[in-house]
Amino acid sequence: MTKVLTNRFDLKGGACDIDVYLKTGGYQALARTFKDFTPDQVIEEVKKSALRGRGGAGFPTGMKWGFVPKESKRPKYVVCNADESEPGTGKDRDLMRYDPHLLIEGMIIAAYALGARDNYIYIRGEYWYIKEILEKAIAQAYERGYLGKNVLGSGFECNLYVHPGAGAYICGEETALLESLEGKRGHPRLKPPFPAVVGLYGGPTIVNNVETLAAVPWIIQNGGEAYKALGTEKSGGTKLFTVSGHVNRPGNYEVAMGYPLMSMVNNECGGIPGGRKLKAIIPGGSSVPIITAEEAEKVNLDYESMGTVGSMLGSGGVIVMDETVDIFETTMNVTHFYKHESCGWCTPCREGTRWLFKVFERMHRYEGRPGDVELLYDLADKILGKSFCPLGDAAAMPVQSAIQKFRDDFDRRIKSTLVQINTAAD
Amino acid sequence: MFSEANEKKLDEIMTHYPVKRSAILPALYIAQDEHGYVTDDDIRYLAKRLDMRINEVEEVVTFYTMYSRKPIGKYKLQVCRTLSCMLMGAEQITEHISHRLGCGIGETTPDGKFTLQEVECLGYCDLAPVLQVNFDYHEKVTSESVDKVIDGLQQK
Numbered sequence: 001m002t003k004v005l006t007n008r009f010d011l012k013g014g015a016c017d018i019d020v021y022l023k024t025g026g027y028q029a030l031a032r033t034f035k036d037f038t039p040d041q042v043i044e045e046v047k048k049s050a051l052r053g054r055g056g057a058g059f060p061t062g063m064k065w066g067f068v069p070k071e072s073k074r075p076k077y078v079v080c081n082a083d084e085s086e087p088g089t090g091k092d093r094d095l096m097r098y099d100p101h102l103l104i105e106g107m108i109i110a111a112y113a114l115g116a117r118d119n120y121i122y123i124r125g126e127y128w129y130i131k132e133i134l135e136k137a138i139a140q141a142y143e144r145g146y147l148g149k150n151v152l153g154s155g156f157e158c159n160l161y162v163h164p165g166a167g168a169y170i171c172g173e174e175t176a177l178l179e180s181l182e183g184k185r186g187h188p189r190l191k192p193p194f195p196a197v198v199g200l201y202g203g204p205t206i207v208n209n210v211e212t213l214a215a216v217p218w219i220i221q222n223g224g225e226a227y228k229a230l231g232t233e234k235s236g237g238t239k240l241f242t243v244s245g246h247v248n249r250p251g252n253y254e255v256a257m258g259y260p261l262m263s264m265v266n267n268e269c270g271g272i273p274g275g276r277k278l279k280a281i282i283p284g285g286s287s288v289p290i291i292t293a294e295e296a297e298k299v300n301l302d303y304e305s306m307g308t309v310g311s312m313l314g315s316g317g318v319i320v321m322d323e324t325v326d327i328f329e330t331t332m333n334v335t336h337f338y339k340h341e342s343c344g345w346c347t348p349c350r351e352g353t354r355w356l357f358k359v360f361e362r363m364h365r366y367e368g369r370p371g372d373v374e375l376l377y378d379l380a381d382k383i384l385g386k387s388f389c390p391l392g393d394a395a396a397m398p399v400q401s402a403i404q405k406f407r408d409d410f411d412r413r414i415k416s417t418l419v420q421i422n423t424a425a426d
Numbered sequence: 427m428f429s430e431a432n433e434k435k436l437d438e439i440m441t442h443y444p445v446k447r448s449a450i451l452p453a454l455y456i457a458q459d460e461h462g463y464v465t466d467d468d469i470r471y472l473a474k475r476l477d478m479r480i481n482e483v484e485e486v487v488t489f490y491t492m493y494s495r496k497p498i499g500k501y502k503l504q505v506c507r508t509l510s511c512m513l514m515g516a517e518q519i520t521e522h523i524s525h526r527l528g529c530g531i532g533e534t535t536p537d538g539k540f541t542l543q544e545v546e547c548l549g550y551c552d553l554a555p556v557l558q559v560n561f562d563y564h565e566k567v568t569s570e571s572v573d574k575v576i577d578g579l580q581q582k
């Protein structure tokens with residue numbers, strides 16, 4: 001299979017050194033960009049590639065870049081979203097620690113396409129050692145003239161800074177990220193205006209995920225059409241998935257869009273330990289609806305196919321659960337996460353996630369009251385679509401899908417069935 | 427005031443942004459690095475240094491989980507409790523550490539050496555369960571490997 005993102009992963013960090021990166025074809029796409037592409041042509045090429053945002057929402061990247069106004073009084077910015085906090089996801093981590101220059105090269109090309117001089121990588125604070133890896137790589141890129149006042153003698157000035165977050169999932173949401181970068185609490189902004197028009201310090205700003213930007217050099221080198229051809233008609237290219245939970249070989253795997261989910265589980269990841277049976281998979285990070293083992297059999301890893309089973313590709317965090325797992329427990333676990341990470345800005349999410357968790361707590365003690373399962377579903381309904389930013393939906397969808405598909409695991413927590421439970425649990 | 431080296435570091439960081447206030451998150455890490463936590467003096471000082479009001483700095487400090495407003499252990503033992511780690515036995519790891527140190531979740535040992543915390547997803551889901559000690563990651567931990575980590579820190 002053609003690899004776009006993970007060609008240097010086997011070097012286990014060796015490619016952090018710019019000389020190794022150069023020897024393995026690095027910065028050639030950038031040189032080519034200045035030689036053969038106008039900024040608009042870069043955007044056109046990305047449009048042709050059918051590349052979609054890898055941060056979770058899957059928005060077409062070329063289209064987003066096209067929204068940036070050509071003329072702007074305020075400076076424009078490219079901001080890389082390296083906040084990677086969606087439970088189940090650890091792909092940007094490896095992209096940055098194994099091949100930092102690939103991201104840097106992608107960012108410089110994006111900055112050239114959009115006319116942005118100063119650019120930022122917003123990285124989650126826990127990834128401190130990766131921040132240091134990036135800073136070293138950036139220093140090397142300055143030394144060799146890939147960054148700075150006059151990139152490769154083109155007259156284009158490009159600067160790149162790494163900015164640490166400090167432990168807040170909501171700062172992965174692009175407008176909260178911009179607030180945070182401006183030195184404030186990470187509360188989301190009202191959209192529209194979208195960041196592409198009014199973003200960082202009021203200037204037009206493109207926020208893209210690490211993986212999205214890391215795909216750009218390949219697209220420039222090989223052409224948008226070639227990239228698209230690697231995947232499906234509507235989901236171009238390849239994608240990096242993090243597989244965690246009950247598989248023999250958890251890890252990050254790059255596959256072509258459209259690759260069958262169960263091939264990933266059984267081939268790349270070596271199947272489920274101890275010959276146990278699959279129970280459920282959360283295919284795109286904890287925010288997306290859960291799917292059953294039967295659904296997992298018929299679904300492929302691309303945006304459209306995931307939709308057919310009522311789920312989403314999300315961030316590409318595949319969480320695998322075997323038959324020993326109680327879906328009530330796993331859903332309570334993610335609800336705790338959203339309750340903890342709710343930024344408190346709007347009422348449905350702030351209060352709703354606390355309520356949800358309260359009901360979970362009493363059911364956890366097998367003290368659920370008749371009607372509590374319906375209450376959970378209803379509470380989730382009051383959050384879904386009614387909160388200020390998508391974090392509310394992310395809290396509601398897992399609860400609703402889990403109840404729809406694994407109702408038994410919830411019913412067992414209602415008090416009237418207590419006797420039955422105790423025998424089942426022992 | 428910070429040490430001369432850290433003052434220099436902060437000066438350099440401030441050149442990254444068109445507004446001073448943007449440097450607040452990196453600046454708070456520096457404060458925490460110097461004093462172990464963010465002190466009242468740090469808050470007053472940074473407000474002045476970054477042209478912010480004192481309550482604006484305070485607002486930021488309390489929003490982000492990686493800053494502490496009170497003294498904590500020299501080593502922050504952070505066990506991830508989120509789904510992928512839970513599936514791989516994170517709870518037992520937390521219990522094991524808690525038992526060994528005689529210290530509950532959120533508490534600090536009497537000698538001021540360790541603080542035990544349960545935290546949310548650390549981005550190491552495929553390498554679960556994971557323990558982060560200050561900024562150092564320990565992946566695929568077991569009771570035994572955690573014991574070794576703690577043994578090592580106790581000798582420091």
Ligand SMILES: Cc1cc2nc3c(=O)[nH]c(=O)nc-3n(C[C@H](O)[C@H](O)[C@H](O)COP(=O)(O)O)c2cc1C
Nearest residue numbers: 053054055081083084085172173174208209212390
């Ligand atoms: C609550 C929440 C958390 C998010 N976390 C991340 C994240 O950690 N990393 C990321 O790239 N995108 C995250 N996103 C998506 C961003 O808002 C945004 O869509 C993305 O950075 C755009 O880049 P892309 O088009 O390249 O995916 C999050 C969104 C929400 C609502």
Ligand code: SF4
Nearest residue numbers: 343345346349387389
């Ligand atoms: S939905 Fe939640 S995270 Fe989003 S603004 Fe409202 S409270 Fe904050």
Ligand code: FES
Nearest residue numbers: 506511548550551
């Ligand atoms: S769930 Fe523990 S690191 Fe992601």
